[in-house]
Structures are given as C-alpha cells and as structure tokens.
Amino acid sequence: MSNALEQLKQATTVVADTGDFQAIAAFLPQDATTNPSLILKAVQKPQYLPLLEQIKIKFGHEPLELQTDRLLVAFGTEILKIIPGRVSTEVDARLSFDTEATIARANRIVSLYRAEGIDTQKRLLIKIASTWEGIQAAKALEAEGIHCNLTLLFSPIQAHACAKAGVQLISPFVGRIYDWYKKSAGSNWDEAANAGANDPGVQSVRRIYAYYKQNEIRTEVMGASFRNAGQIKALAGCDLLTISPELLGELRADDTPLNVELNADWALAQPRETFPDGEAAFRFELNADAMGTEKLAEGIRAFVKDSVTLDGLLKA
Secondary structure, eight states: OHHHHHHHHHSSEEEEEEOOOOHHTTTSSEEEEEHHHHHHHHHTTTHHHHHHHHHHHTTTTOOHHHHHHHHHHHHHHHHHTTOOOEEEEEEOGGGGGOOOHHHHHHHHHHHHHHHTTOOHHHHHEEEEEEEEHHHHHHHHHHHOOOOEEEEOSSSSHHHHHHHHOOOOEEBHHHHHHHHHHHHHGGOOOOOTTSSGGHHHHHHHHHHHHHHHTTTOOOOOOBBBSSSSSSHHTTTTSEEEEEEEEHHHHHHHTSSSSOOOOOOOHHHTTTTOOOOOSSSHHHHHHHOOOOOHHHHHHHHHHHEEEHHHHHHHHHOO
C-alpha cells in the first residue's frame, strides 16, 4: 500500500501551501500557494535573506509597495522552477475593499511575472480576498484572461458569488472554520465527535463542492488552511487541496488506506441548494453568517498585519 500522500495524489491535485520553496521540492506537488504570512515566515529564514537583500539593493529607490510585489514575484518565480503547475500570488490585503486598486495591483503583478518569462495564463493565479469588491475585481481580471484564486472564503454565499463571477478557483478555509466553531463551543467541544466528515470546516467545503458539481460550475474548489491530517483525508477527491509542508510530511509517513468519497456521483446525491444573486443579497447573507463575517474580517486583518511587517523588513 502506498502512503496517504501518494494515495491522495491519485484522487486530488496536491498543492503546497508555503513560501519555503526548498521544502516544496521534497513533496513534488502540482501547484503551490503563497500569502503575505507565508512569505513573511519564509523571508525570515537565513536561506531566503539573500532574496530580500537583492530586492532592497536593486529596487530600494522604488515605492515600497512595488518592492513588496517584486519580492512576492521573486518567491513565486523560484517556486515555478520546482513545480510543474501554478503558483498563487496575493494582492495586498489592504486593497480588499477597493475593486479598481485590486485590478491595478493584479495587473502589475502579472507584468512582473511576464518580465521573468512566465506564461501567466497557464502558471499564475492572482489571489484576492473574497469580499464583494474582491470578487468584482476577479470578474474583471478573468475577462482579461488573468486567472484568480479567491481566498479567505468561509461562507457558501461567497462561493456562489465567485461562481457567478467566473473565477478560476476558490480557497475555502477549513481550519479557520474549525477554529471558530471550537472556540464558540468552549468546554462543550467534543473533538472526536467533530472529526473527519463531521468537522465543520470539512462540511463547509463538501457543501460547496456538491453545489458546484451539481450545477456544472467550472470554478475549481481547493480546500485550504488545515489543522490536521484528518481534515485533509475527509476531503480526498476535492479538486485541489493546499497543504503545509508539515502536514504533507505527516501524510507521507501514513500508510493507512485512504477512503475517497468526493466525486461527481457523491455530489449529485447531496441535497440541492440555491443562493440569491447581487451585492445586496451577498452582503445580507454574509452578515447573517457570524462565522463567515468574523473570519473574513479577522483574516484580512492578519494578512494586513503581516504585510506591514514585510514592509518593515524592506525598509530596514
């Protein structure tokens, strides 16, 4: 029997969730995802300091936000030398509520990748927070042929709006949903009873996956933000799963058989849902979802904080 990671690769596209491109090479994923927090974590390691210093030396005279984009693209370019597929690079989270600024920043990131000789249509996903403004920016970018990964996605209404916008891929955050429900339950939380298919984060991704397959929506579903290998196993068969190097290593060391449940037949057997269209409905439905509202806001704040810290390293 092959290990759990190899079994997972037979059912799902495995993506590395890290900016540490040396760690990526050990697991042979198809794609890779980054975000400001992951790049900040990587750039503070001694082996990646030269990348930061090169940007400061060559481009220190440029506006700070352009230096930051150059750093993100430098990491992405190195990652693309290792993986066969796509890398996701994130637009500054400080622009999460500004459609036009998000479009402009995304276009600049694309131009920086093209300057490195990267085929951006095939190998790049622009990562944008799943706010209403972010989704509208992604709609416009997709119309230009720039593919997007809508991140910080916690609620089905966000997934529905992304589908209507025709985005390439969404990243529902399993672990952060799990965190919210666990914190809300407090001492009443039963870990065993909320594991595997019963995990609230897993259930959210399964619900979105079923909705997309039932309605023949082409947008890819990529489960993200995992807290344990059990969450990953319970989503085997999902289009893609982006996984940290630590959990990739855990899966590779696991020789137990992997049960794959998610597929088109499974999806068609699930209850059917409908969701309202338009900005007002989006905002109302998201507001009614306390978990989705709180985790989206919290996620944006966390990415902004790490972006500010990254700015500080470039200015130092």
